[in-house]
Amino acid sequence: MTPGRPVPPPLAQTINPVADGGVLAAAYGATSGDSGLVPLTVARRAPKADDVEIAIEYCGLCHSDVHATRGEWGNQSYPLVPGHEIVGTVSRVGADVTDFEAGDRVGVGCMVDSCRECGSCLDGLEQYCENGMTGTYGAKDRRNGDTVTQGGYATSVVVDRRYVLRVPESLDPAAVAPLLCAGVTTFSPLRHFDVEEDDVVGVVGLGGLGHMAVKLAKAMGAKVVVFTTSEAKAPAALELGADDVVLSRDPAAMAAADRTIDLIIDTVAAPHDLNPFFRTLRVDGALFQLGLPSEAMPPVNPGALICRRIAYAGSLIGGIAETQEMLDFCAEHGVVADIELVGADQLNEAYHRMVAGDVKYRFVLDTGTLQAPAKEADA
Template identity: 55%
Template sequence: MTTKAYAAIAADSPLAPFSLTRRSLAADDVHIDILYCGVCHSDLHTARNEWRNTLYPCVPGHEIVGRVRAVGAAVQDFKVGDLVGVGCMVDSCGHCPACAEGEEQYCAETFTGTYNGPSRPDGGNTFGGYSQDIVVKAGFVLHVRHPEAQLAAVAPLLCAGITTYSPLRHWQVGPGSKVGIVGLGGLGHMGVKIARAMGATVTLFTTSPGKAADGLRLGAHAVCLSTDREQMKAHVGSLDFILNTVAAPHKLDAYLRLLKRDGTMTLVGLPAEPHPTWSIGTLITGRRQLAGSLIGGIRETQEMLDFCAQHGIVSDIETIRMDEINTAYERMLKSDVKYRFVIDMATL
């Protein structure tokens, strides 16, 4: 079936209207009419081949919410009319240890991305959510239980939400935890909201004085200007966990020193260039840990969506038309959005 979309044809070309063919509905598939799609920084990295792995043409978009149009004969968990979501993955090998444990994002054979494939079993390029509809294996479709009026603001939870929720859960953040969130962008603002809802005492670290009020509004108990040595010094050795969401190269030592003994800083931002080397001494003198985390598995993503629905958490968004996507990319590079662009797919 043919569907309308927006695609990048080359790294140096703007996104433009594109027609693609979705596969026919298989027995275990769900056909979804896309209502909204969030705009992730990964979309820009991929469209412009900044990670050197893009297959063209490229239709980005992995923060998808929509309504079920049809289901395959073997599908039992979804029905026509359901509100659903699709995140960063649409398939995995299904048999490696990670997949068996519900951690498909760490699939030993590499999960199939919602866009920029390669898809299984044919190896073709997958096309994402900057499109009218999508066909996805039922095991990679999520139930959305937020009110329908919040649907646009739910879309970024499918990437920004799970990317921050998963490490907070893995490192057992909860009541009594003292947590630092580095950066207040698409990821950071979700980290603040979710950590606060988990019961943690949350400190936001930002280089932007103008974001202090917003950080407090979003749920931070305190805001520290990370360019101010005295403010940073006041937090040395005080934090159990730091979620570092910054996707640009920066010095990590200043933040590692804020951790208590046995504290962990987890990186979820993936810069195009490496971070400067950090001091091993900062790690060994406090038995501190520097870690990374990648989205979350399907089971945990559903858990995250249900947690956010229970606590009334959605993303702060600016809705755009599909034909505004290239301008949105340029604004995103300037951090000129609070805090996530979401495309209204009715405009396509």
Template identity: 50%
Template sequence: MTTVDAYAATAPDLPLTRRTIERREPGPFDVLIEISHVGICHSDIHTARNDWGVTRYPVVPGHEIVGSVVAVGDAVTKHSVGDRVGVGCFVDSCLECASCLDGDEQYCTGPRGVTNTYGSADRYGGMTQGGYSTHIVVTEHFVVRIPDTLPSERAAPLLCAGVTMYSPLREWNVGADSRVAIIGMGGLGHVGVQIAAALGAEVTVLSHSLSKMEDGLRFGATDYRSTRDSTSLADLRGKFDLILNTVSANLDLDHYMSLLTRGGTLVELGLPEHPLAVRAFSLTHNRRSLAGSMVGGIPVTEEMLDFCANHGIGAEVEVISMDQINAAYERVLASDIRYRFVADMSTM
């Protein structure tokens, strides 16, 4: 085992603090990564503060990881020392079930299911610890190459926010004839607008205010509406082929379902506190669907990174030092960020 520096949550009501954690020695198929940047995802905050009721402390969050390979196991063929690489929301799966064989490792149905980058029991008898640390050891299959043209700080959030948006856009075959609405213009939404526009879709942003309209149009949206003004949405009924909901709040889904065209789908990406509620009539009328999507598998993540690199897409970020992490959490909760914090791990 090797000891490395990290920032960890030790209780739901305490700030994150600097401490040391242990990393396993790289095995034959493992890659040792020196982390240069890590994104701050709202899921990190939910976990640190036990909002979902399953956190085991201490926990080191962070699943938007970019860094350099500093050592590889003898059997590693995918990566070499010096490569710039990334790690996303999960670091292991069975690789044998139908989901894994299809490249949907996030839906692994093996005995342990998917192993999240932090907060999961791993096959080595411990709990996974994430990217708020100087180094991490990950099996090579779950390590992805970062294209040369993507700056590390802008690439890091793509490993969660980017693939979370790209995956359903590809699954529902969004292209030049598609009409897409994105609910929310935060860390996920601002990347989703860029990707959907680059795919050729006509994109509308549905946001609680118009404060980010200029950004949304700059990212490629052709329309931007305030959800606080119900009259402004009246002419959107029956318009959209696909609606992506990035908001982690319980919305009036029946209202948004009415904006779908015949055969349209609303995809839930956010994780609200209470169960979703929708009337059956909202589904049966015009054969509309309510679906969900969770990040994306390794092949889709690699495809997404190449797509973003080829189209000049990246997250808009504010880079912080790791000793600013607790202040960053408070600013995320206050919606005081456009659009993603990324920690520079050299500050450790």
């Protein structure tokens, strides 16, 4: 058995009581910060008038799932079922739902609600909701009392139709799952910067986010340059479609890249010095920070920004309309994530491998490997 891997309990714990018309969903999640992922049973509500009930087929594994389940981002409510890259088919809809019907293939990303009233929500930027978006898991469900949202490592979920996305039938549904986080997280700044043919896009890091940034920027017609600290990653970057690879540890290579880049997408989640990358940007260039280091970054030299009117910006996933735009764009250009499919019994091993950087490039859970909820859990 893998060291640190928990022994599954004989009977899955049930999260929340089962209400009339609701269903029990088999799931995997954490019962404490050091429990690892164990079998659980989640009670899902019956669809309300605007709800869509989804039979989950696949759910991507995001590194943020690891942080959340291990309590590495502060106090966490347990038990917790992670997963915010959900793809499945509609099983039931509420009485007022007209835009989805049973059998439709759909997706759910990082949020399942927002206030719907603030300026950001009204502008289609629900991810920046001024009253706080409702995350797909680990968040207080603002429309269902004191319950906490539970995510997609499960066989079903119920979500308000406004936060459900239509998955194009031409795309592999398993490989679509990571698009709902990694895909839109990289698509949004590329669109915000209006990337087009012949622009030069730099991508820092070649993990789950980085490989999507390469694919999407190429599909937009850009020339793509990957910056990496590992020379061994150069063949993989070129295979993904990158036009060039720069070894960022090599001062001569970085000097040669001076003033050659229009936009940098930085996906690295570990502290690193940004100043050498600013020097590769042209006048009016921008660096978008997507990786969120847990420790302080080295200070930015304001002079590097001032002397070329460079923008240093951040970006968080994407709104619902933009996420749908991204899915449609990916269907048009045949873009999906590179994935490794895993079963429920491989989830803890997959977490260990994610932390070690041993994945190329995203893990996706096949929810068909989850066991049906035990009938005793109904009691």
